[in-house]
Amino acid sequence: MLIAQQKKEQNICEYIIYIYQSEELLRAFDFNFEDIREYVVNHITKLNDKERDEVIQWHKDLLELMKKEEVTKEGHCSWAQDEVDNITTLHHKLLSEDEEYQKVYKKASPHIDENLKFADGLITNPIQICINGIFGLLLLRTRGKKVDNATKNILDSFGDVLSYLAYKFKEVDKN
Structure with missing residues (x-):
């Protein structure tokens, strides 16, 4: 199960903060998914390769939403x-x-x-x-x-x- 989905099911406030953190992560890495995979996702030890790909895809989906909603510089997306x-x-x-x-x-x-x-x-x-x-x-x-x-x-x-x-x-x- 994706980290985001798990947080959403277990604690809605942690899920919101996870989205905020993910938005900031994307901004900090200038939306470079190769760096995000190497320096962040690959260091989450409890994930297998399929789960790592799912985490990256979730972040790509988040980026698309951020672009669509024009919150790539600041602010928070509608998911949160x-x-x-x-x-x-x-x-x-x-x-x-x-x-x-x-x-x-x-x-x-x-x-x-x-x-x-x-x-x-x-x-x-x-x-x-x-x-x-x-x-x-x-x-x-x-x-x-x-x-x-x-x-x-x-x-x-x-x-x-x-x-x-x-x-x-x-x-x-x-x-």
């Missing part, structure tokens, strides 16, 4: 954004129905609101703020950067929101 919309819909439902989610969200809410203000209207979706925060943390870690404890606590609260949403999304998806 459609899923962000899906979990945002779930977020709104859970805010009105699920007391446990309300508690999790309430803890993150001040940090989300602060980041929404900082985004100055460019981002208006609180779930997008959480995803961007976690994705930003992953980018920092891949670059060997450290995060102070206050920032880590904020990002942990974002992660808690996304984890709860992913769990509930999987539950709903089963039914």
Whole structure:
């Protein structure tokens, strides 16, 4: 099974972030699939040759979508954004129905609101703020950067929101 498909089935938020990472990977390698195969895909040890080819094809399909949607320089494709919309819909439902989610969200809410203000209207979706925060943390870690404890606590609260949403999304998806 493809890594992307596995992530989509197991944790929708990880799938979204995987797409974001893949978009950045394609951009970083200037869309050169020979280099991507050599320096990235061939180092995924648990893949056989057929699976490596499938991973490359998935990335080629992603590139075609990025070109079609004109997000080769920046931004995110509809594969990811459609899923962000899906979990945002779930977020709104859970805010009105699920007391446990309300508690999790309430803890993150001040940090989300602060980041929404900082985004100055460019981002208006609180779930997008959480995803961007976690994705930003992953980018920092891949670059060997450290995060102070206050920032880590904020990002942990974002992660808690996304984890709860992913769990509930999987539950709903089963039914």
